[in-house]
Amino acid sequence: xxxxxxxxxxxxxxxxxFLSDEQITEVKAxxxxxxxxxxxxxxxxxxxxxxxxxxxxxxxxxxxxxxxWSTTSGKPVADRPYGxxxxxESQVIRRELRGLSKLSGNSASFxxxxxxxxxxxxxxxxxxxxxxxxxxxxxxxxxxxxNASNPAFIKxxxxxxMDDLMRLPPVSRIHFLECGGNTGxxxxxxxxxxxxxxxxxxxxxxxxxxxxxxxxESCGVxxxxxxxxxxxxxxxxxxxxxxxxxxxESDEVLVAYGQxxxxxxxxxxxPLRLIVPGVQGISWVKWLRRIEVGDKPYGTREExxxxxxxxxxxxHRQYTAINECKSVITSPSGGQSLLSKGFFNVTGLAWSGRGxxxxxxxxxxxxxxxxxARLDKLVLDxxxxxxxxxxxxxxxxxxxxxxxxxETGYVQPAYRQLREVRGSQSIYHNNAIxxxxxxxxxxxxxxxxx
Amino acid sequence: xxxxxxxxxxxxxxGISLSVSAAEDFSAIGRAATPAEIKAWDIDVRPDFLGxxxxxxxxxxxxxxxxxxxxxxxxxxxxxxxxxxxxxxGTTPADVATGRVASLSAGPTRDRTVFMxxxxxxxxxDYIQRAMPWNEPKSLTADEVYGVMAYxxxxxxxxxxxxxxxxxxMAQVQALLPNRNGMTTDHGLWAGxxxxxxxxxNGGKPDVQAEACMKDCATEIKLGxxxxxPMLKAQGxxxxxxxxxxxxxxxxxxxx
Numbered sequence: 147x148x149x150x151x152x153x154x155x156x157x158x159x160x161x162x163x164f165l166s167d168e169q170i171t172e173v174k175a176x177x178x179x180x181x182x183x184x185x186x187x188x189x190x191x192x193x194x195x196x197x198x199x200x201x202x203x204x205x206x207x208x209x210x211x212x213x214x215w216s217t218t219s220g221k222p223v224a225d226r227p228y229g230x231x232x233x234x235e236s237q238v239i240r241r242e243l244r245g246l247s248k249l250s251g252n253s254a255s256f257x258x259x260x261x262x263x264x265x266x267x268x269x270x271x272x273x274x275x276x277x278x279x280x281x282x283x284x285x286x287x288x289x290x291x292x293n294a295s296n297p298a299f300i301k302x303x304x305x306x307x308m309d310d311l312m313r314l315p316p317v318s319r320i321h322f323l324e325c326g327g328n329t330g331x332x333x334x335x336x337x338x339x340x341x342x343x344x345x346x347x348x349x350x351x352x353x354x355x356x357x358x359x360x361x362x363e364s365c366g367v368x369x370x371x372x373x374x375x376x377x378x379x380x381x382x383x384x385x386x387x388x389x390x391x392x393x394x395e396s397d398e399v400l401v402a403y404g405q406x407x408x409x410x411x412x413x414x415x416x417p418l419r420l421i422v423p424g425v426q427g428i429s430w431v432k433w434l435r436r437i438e439v440g441d442k443p444y445g446t447r448e449e450x451x452x453x454x455x456x457x458x459x460x461x462h463r464q465y466t467a468i469n470e471c472k473s474v475i476t477s478p479s480g481g482q483s484l485l486s487k488g489f490f491n492v493t494g495l496a497w498s499g500r501g502x503x504x505x506x507x508x509x510x511x512x513x514x515x516x517x518x519a520r521l522d523k524l525v526l527d528x529x530x531x532x533x534x535x536x537x538x539x540x541x542x543x544x545x546x547x548x549x550x551x552x553e554t555g556y557v558q559p560a561y562r563q564l565r566e567v568r569g570s571q572s573i574y575h576n577n578a579i580x581x582x583x584x585x586x587x588x589x590x591x592x593x594x595x596x
Numbered sequence: 597x598x599x600x601x602x603x604x605x606x607x608x609x610x611g612i613s614l615s616v617s618a619a620e621d622f623s624a625i626g627r628a629a630t631p632a633e634i635k636a637w638d639i640d641v642r643p644d645f646l647g648x649x650x651x652x653x654x655x656x657x658x659x660x661x662x663x664x665x666x667x668x669x670x671x672x673x674x675x676x677x678x679x680x681x682x683x684x685x686g687t688t689p690a691d692v693a694t695g696r697v698a699s700l701s702a703g704p705t706r707d708r709t710v711f712m713x714x715x716x717x718x719x720x721x722d723y724i725q726r727a728m729p730w731n732e733p734k735s736l737t738a739d740e741v742y743g744v745m746a747y748x749x750x751x752x753x754x755x756x757x758x759x760x761x762x763x764x765x766m767a768q769v770q771a772l773l774p775n776r777n778g779m780t781t782d783h784g785l786w787a788g789x790x791x792x793x794x795x796x797x798n799g800g801k802p803d804v805q806a807e808a809c810m811k812d813c814a815t816e817i818k819l820g821x822x823x824x825x826p827m828l829k830a831q832g833x834x835x836x837x838x839x840x841x842x843x844x845x846x847x848x849x850x851x852x
Contacts, residue, residue, distance in 0.1 A: 244831060424787065465785075483844055
């Protein structure tokens with residue numbers, strides 16, 4: 147195949163106006179036959195002789211002339227005592243969505259999902275959402291207080307230092323963390339171009355900490371009366387959310403200090419945050435300073451003025467928490483281009499706040515037909531799951547979608563199905579199927595099948 | 597058999613558990629919180645007003661505090677969207693009567709203001725006390741919080757200009773909030789016990805039932821409008837947001 151000679155590392159210019167708007171409309175309507183002749187013409191134009199690109203008849207200069215790293219001494223160990231990525235990886239960073247907020251301390255930065263592998267998000271690329279900026283707390287001065295809304299619900303209100311918490315038997319667990327507002331820009335129409343912005347309020351880490359149940363038991367909490375927990379941060383916002391006691395009794399909720407083998411990063415709540423698997427990020431209170439047990443939900447600002455989901459009838463759903471089953475193809479994705487025809491690995495992430503991922507299906511024709519993708523073996527409860535599927539791109543227009551199914555049998559819905567129930571103003575909990583349109587030029591765009 | 601395995605076998609035979617049991621007593625770890633410590637940090641106010649500190653202030657006094665400490669971001673009348681979503685606007689006297697904000701069901705609208713959404717007055721007190729003003733959180737006295745709230749309630753046409761708000765009449769004002777009847781917990785996204793068992797929600801029942809069709813699932817594929825060009829431009833150059841090598845790279849600007 148002549149396409150096999152396409153040179154990696156070079157962008158091939160897209161043929162201008164390969165398809166007219168009218169033709170694109172026809173493609174979307176499923177009529178493709180006319181493409182055959184135009185594709186042949188374009189393919190011929192795109193192919194450049196191999197010799198012209200190699201630069202020399204003898205071969206690749208990168209082989210023929212030894213590079214400097216093969217002919218000089220390298221740097222010593224511990225040259226950089228805390229390592230950092232290669233200088234060639236400077237594109238792989240979290241990014242603030244421009245226009246989201248007028249105050250960066252009250253904003254969000256998005257993880258570069260398009261560039262990540264596997265299921266673990268490097269700690270430095272974990273998404274951020276701060277409500278009053280981030281702080282770097284002194285762990286020696288940080289305290290966790292546990293008290294009750296009614297003294298009858300607790301034998302002894304207590305204070306724990308980091309010394310105390312790190313004496314207790316820890317557990318380490320891999321869980322995803324997704325902001326309730328992830329994909330929130332897309333409820334009405336596609337609004338942002340890339341997967342970093344459509345789905346990047348999503349990360350997955352191994353967290354290490356102590357089950358909150360142990361701490362509540364050590365205070366003598368009366369679990370028969372105290373059925374709710376208020377979690378409160380130590381930052382300027384001192385953000386609060388209500389957590390159901392059932393999640394604490396199940397031992398899922400952790401008071402965590404570790405993330406991916408080291409301490410939490412300051413942006414992620416150093417030195418202590420709450421881990422609430424399956425539940426949206428706002429409940430994973432960072433810089434955790436206080437836990438109050440009580441008999442009623444707390445109606446906090448984040449449960450009344452924000453993180454409430456507007457329905458078409460004008461009511462808001464309050465105390466929404468679970469992240470329902472969702473998936474997205476991370477590459478190819480919006481803002482990217484396929485550099486040649488032929489084989490591609492299509493890869494993405496699937497997750498569910500209700501348990502494990504059972505299956506991910508991928509469509510290349512906008513949802514007409516689906517094929518089941520391969521799941522990487524590490525399929526964990528309430529964690530990101532990596533899927534891959536082979537695809538041979540013939541150069542024809544395509545619309546790529548992924549659809550996840552979790553172990554409860556719940557199937558990720560299409561936009562039409564979600565909007566029929568929730569309208570388009572909900573902001574939060576958009577778990578609809580994402581579509582990426584591949585143009586004959588190889589460009590990939592964010593679109594919605596409606 | 598090694599000595600270690602013998603020891604394990606031995607303890608197994610004797611019924612001794614080597615693991616940390618769930619009943620392990622950690623009561624010696626941590627220390628008692630003092631009443632002063634609890635008072636210093638336990639500042640939350642619940643919808644039933646548990647935790648509400650005593651105090652009072654007038655609309656006039658509150659206006660002075662608001663102009664001095666809040667108006668730079670929120671505007672003198674709480675109307676500004678320069679920094680945050682506006683506090684005031686979008687509610688009517690008819691909403692005060694029904695407890696439902698009519699403009700919320702009017703389809704896509706402008707900003708949803710604080711008073712369009714506020715269903716529990718406690719949430720406003722709690723939030724201002726813990727998180728405002730932006731540059732000096734937790735600096736307002738209880739009286740100042742009552743005053744700022746009185747001023748905002750007046751701006752929202754909920755209380756008259758000569759009103760005094762206090763811990764004694766918060767419940768009466770709660771009964772006037774335009775969106776007091778605007779919240780529902782009847783959904784499947786609460787992670788705890790359902791309403792039928794003393795909790796909230798329907799026990800996790802999803803509101804959308806999709807099917808996993810595999811073949812010939814649609815006859816026509818219709819696309820909605822594309823990403824608006826200004827939004828494409830605003831988020832920068834995708835070629836600089838992807839690795840510069842690989843079979844799939846960022847699309848340079850101007851390709852669209």
